[in-house]
Amino acid sequence: xxxxxxxxxxxxxxxxxxxxxxxxxxxxxxxxxxxxxxxxxxxxxxxxxxxxxxxxxxxxxxxxxxxxxxxxxxxxxxxxxxxxxxxxxxxxxxxxxxxxxxxxxxxxxxxxxxxxxxxxxxxxxxxxxxxxxxxxxxxxxxxxxxxxxxxxxxxxxxxxxxxxxxxxxxxxxxxxxxxxxxxxxxxxxxxxxxxxxxxxxxxxxxxxxxxxxxxxxxxxxxxxxxxxxxxxxxxxxxxxxxxxxxxxxxxxxxxxxxxxxxxxxxxxxxxxxxxxxxxxxxxxxxxxxxxxxxxxxxxxxxxxxxxxxxxxxxxxxxxxxxxxxxxxxxxxxxxxxxxxxxxxxxxxxxxxxxxxxxxxxxxxxxxxxxxxxxxxxxxxxxxxxxxxxxxxxxxxxxxxxxxxxxxxxxxxxxxxxxxxxxxxxxxxxxxxxxxxxxxxxxxxxxxxxxxxxxxxxxxxxxxxxxxxxxxxxxxxxxxxxxxxxxxxxxxxxxxxxxx
Numbered sequence: 001x002x003x004x005x006x007x008x009x010x011x012x013x014x015x016x017x018x019x020x021x022x023x024x025x026x027x028x029x030x031x032x033x034x035x036x037x038x039x040x041x042x043x044x045x046x047x048x049x050x051x052x053x054x055x056x057x058x059x060x061x062x063x064x065x066x067x068x069x070x071x072x073x074x075x076x077x078x079x080x081x082x083x084x085x086x087x088x089x090x091x092x093x094x095x096x097x098x099x100x101x102x103x104x105x106x107x108x109x110x111x112x113x114x115x116x117x118x119x120x121x122x123x124x125x126x127x128x129x130x131x132x133x134x135x136x137x138x139x140x141x142x143x144x145x146x147x148x149x150x151x152x153x154x155x156x157x158x159x160x161x162x163x164x165x166x167x168x169x170x171x172x173x174x175x176x177x178x179x180x181x182x183x184x185x186x187x188x189x190x191x192x193x194x195x196x197x198x199x200x201x202x203x204x205x206x207x208x209x210x211x212x213x214x215x216x217x218x219x220x221x222x223x224x225x226x227x228x229x230x231x232x233x234x235x236x237x238x239x240x241x242x243x244x245x246x247x248x249x250x251x252x253x254x255x256x257x258x259x260x261x262x263x264x265x266x267x268x269x270x271x272x273x274x275x276x277x278x279x280x281x282x283x284x285x286x287x288x289x290x291x292x293x294x295x296x297x298x299x300x301x302x303x304x305x306x307x308x309x310x311x312x313x314x315x316x317x318x319x320x321x322x323x324x325x326x327x328x329x330x331x332x333x334x335x336x337x338x339x340x341x342x343x344x345x346x347x348x349x350x351x352x353x354x355x356x357x358x359x360x361x362x363x364x365x366x367x368x369x370x371x372x373x374x375x376x377x378x379x380x381x382x383x384x385x386x387x388x389x390x391x392x393x394x395x396x397x398x399x400x401x402x403x404x405x406x407x408x409x410x411x412x413x414x415x416x417x418x419x420x421x422x423x424x425x426x427x428x429x430x431x432x433x434x435x436x437x438x439x440x441x442x443x444x445x446x447x448x449x450x451x452x453x454x455x456x457x458x459x460x461x462x463x464x465x466x467x468x469x470x471x472x473x474x475x476x477x478x479x480x481x482x483x484x485x486x487x488x489x490x491x492x493x494x495x496x497x498x499x
Contacts, residue, residue, distance in 0.1 A: 037164050037218055040109045040334065041141055042305050044165060044220060044248060046293050046398050047345070050374040051337050054110040054143075055101050055302040057094035058087065059125045063117035064149050065185040065201065068263035069224055069254055086300060087315055088116075091125055095132035099325050100318040101302055102137055105309070106333035108302075111137075114145035114167075115299035120154050130161045139327060141165065145222070149185055149201055151208030159215050166212055167250075168205055169222040172230055173240050175199040180229050183263070206244060213245030220248040220291065225272050225280060226264070227254070238284040249284060250291035253277050253490050274427055274488035278399060292400045295385075304372045307384075344374040348461040352395045355465060360472050362482055363392040367402065367425040367449075368460050369433045376455050376463055380436035381408030386425055389460070391468040396461040403491045407440060420491060422447045427488040429471070432463060448485070 030038070042049035089097065102108050111133055113119045119126040130142050144158065145167040158166060172178040178198025185197040192200055212219050221241045223234050230237075238249055254271040256264045272280075281290045295305045303309040367386035369378035384406060390397045402424040405417040418440055425431060430450040434457060441451045455463035474480045 034218070037141070041143070041165060042110065043112075043143070043167075043291070043294070044218065046291070047341065047374075049293050049305045050344075050370075050372055051107060051341050052110070052334075053105050053108040053302075053304045054112060055098065055108055056112045056114050056297060056299050057089055057097060057129060058116055058300045059089050059091055059094050059129050060113055060115055060119040060122035061088050061117050062121045063115075063147075064121040064187065065118070065147050065197075066183045067147075068181055068183065068269075069226070069256065069265075071261045071265075086310065089315070091128040091132055093315055093318075094129045095136060096323070097313055097315075097318050098133050098137060098140065099323050100321050101313055102140060102330065103323050103325050104312075105303065106330045107337055108140075109334070110141045110143050110165075112143040112145060114297070118147050118150070119144050120146045120150040123150070123154060123157070127157060127161060130163060134161060137325060139330065143167070145169070147201070148205035148208050149187060150204070152204055152211060155208060155211040155215065158212070159217065163217070165218050165220070167220045167222055168209055169224070170202075170205050170209075170237055170241060171223050171226070172198065172233060173202050173206070173237055174233060175202060177230050177233050178202060181226065206240065209241060209244045209246060218247045219245065220250060221246045222250045222252060222294075224254050225251050225277060227270055227272050227276065229269075231272065231276070231280060234280060235284060238288065242288040246288070248291050249288055250294045251277070251281050251284065252294055252296055255296065271490060274400070274402065274424075274490050276487075277490065281399075292398060293387075295401070307372075340373060344459050344461075347459045348396070348465070351462040351465045355393055355395065355469065358393045358469070358472060360393055360475075362472065362475065363390060364468075364471075364482075365390055365399070365428045365485070366452075366464055366467070367428045367431040368464070369431070370460065374460050375457055376432045376460055377434050377457050379408070380431070380433040380440055380451070382406065383433075386421075386431065387460070388425070388428065389464050391464055391471075396464040396468075402488065405491070418443055420489075422449065423489045424491050425449060425488060427485045429485060430467065432460070432467075 038044040040048050040052045042052045042054050098111055113126050113129060133140060133142065142161065142163045143165040144163050148168040148170065151168065171181050175195045175198035178201060179195045182198055182201060184191050184193045185201055187200060209219055223237055225231050225234060234251060241249060254264065254269065256262065256269050256271045258265045281292060284290060293305060298308065300310050301308050302313055366389050368376055368389060369380055369383040370376060370387055371378045383404060385401050385403045387398065388400045388402060390399045404421045404424050407417045407421060422444065428449055430452050431444060432452045432455060434453065436451050436453055444451050452467060475482050
């Protein structure tokens with residue numbers, strides 16, 4: 001298995017065992033054939049997610065397991081979480097939608113099927129959709145997300161359709177823990193419950209992972225962090241999937257708001273705080289690189305991670321659209337995106353060099369309002385999320401995002417929203433914005449969070465490093481005293497668009 005991990009999944013460097021691949025990897029960190037697979041995949045590359053878009057098509061409504069954190073909803077436009085869709089599609093409708101989106105959004109590079117049930121519990125619809133797309137839009141990467149129960153039976157088909165990216169949700173490798181997460185599974189025309197169900201599930205998941213990595217298919221593992229149930233156990237899951245060649249591990253917070261109607265939501269199971277989630281991700285990062293930019297997308301999401309444009313591409317609208325799939329035009333546009341991306345990386349490296357020789361143990365977090373492209377280009381009041389970076393003398397490291405409710409509501413500020421925003425970034429020392437009004441600026445300062453607007457429309461990492469150097473100088477001069485911040489709340493159930 002270690003040979004599989006090194007050659008097909010996550011290679012390791014140095015004595016720490018830390019993976020050299022992962023979402024933060026660049027072209028120099030990966031073999032060329034792996035880099036080609038991830039360079040413009042927004043889920044497999046943290047850098048790419050600033051520049052490239054993805055879409056999901058909801059062709060797979062049935063599911064073969066029940067999770068205590070899931071409640072699949074249809075015709076639901078105001079929730080942003082897995083298992084939720086506004087429309088279910090046929091493969092033919094999905095294929096037309098993909099062409100419509102790719103013609104409108106030239107930086108859309110990935111098609112994923114993630115439900116709203118399980119794609120491999122709906123194999124005919126799933127693979128028919130992939131077949132149609134591979135013929136009509138061969139430049140689009142194909143991606144599949146599954147709970148893994150039926151995975152071993154479909155690995156050959158996945159390989160045949162050139163599906164290079166598979167995400168498996170693995171929340172446990174101990175059936176005793178699994179029994180607390182999964183009430184039942186349905187396998188071979190029989191329903192299993194309890195420990196027996198969890199044992200079957202974990203066996204199929206791990207065997208499927210091994211089969212995929214042996215074929216050179218990149219695998220990302222999703223795990224839901226459930227405090228008091230599997231939070232400590234996920235360290236063992238991390239080791240198990242790394243040893244079987246997984247490329248990336250994505251530990252996500254439990255979404256357990258009661259209004260979603262899940263078992264965990266109704267029985268009061270809490271989700272993790274921001275610092276609890278980060279601490280677990282940090283502890284696992286010593287074994288393999290972590291994905292920290294996941295948005296726990298809807299099963300019909302369209303656009304950049306952190307945005308949703310699915311309302312622009314309803315079935316009624318795409319049936320009326322005149323679609324012109326211009327492959328050469330898409331490639332030319334993406335070439336410009338790559339130039340922008342290179343400029344961003346070069347700016348970061350240039351500014352990072354100025355940190356050489358800085359001696360400080362200070363590490364802190366900052367929040368950033370952005371609409372994409374790696375720029376500080378969003379007004380504070382228009383932000384629906386903030387990206388969070390960890391700053392130290394090693395540079396700027398992306399560590400997550402925080403959903404928030406819009407502060408600006410039709411020309412005025414919503415004070416209740418401002419309170420939730422402050423709670424969401426309470427562990428941050430500063431918030432970088434393109435613009436901010438006087439009222440929210442004053443409230444942020446009172447809360448101990450510095451509003452920073454002098455880097456509007458500049459690159460995030462370069463600007464953050466510049467600000468951090470200034471912060472260290474102020475600490476050294478005695479102008480300010482560095483103090484640790486408190487914890488922050490992970491906002492659940494944020495609207496995907498302004499009402």
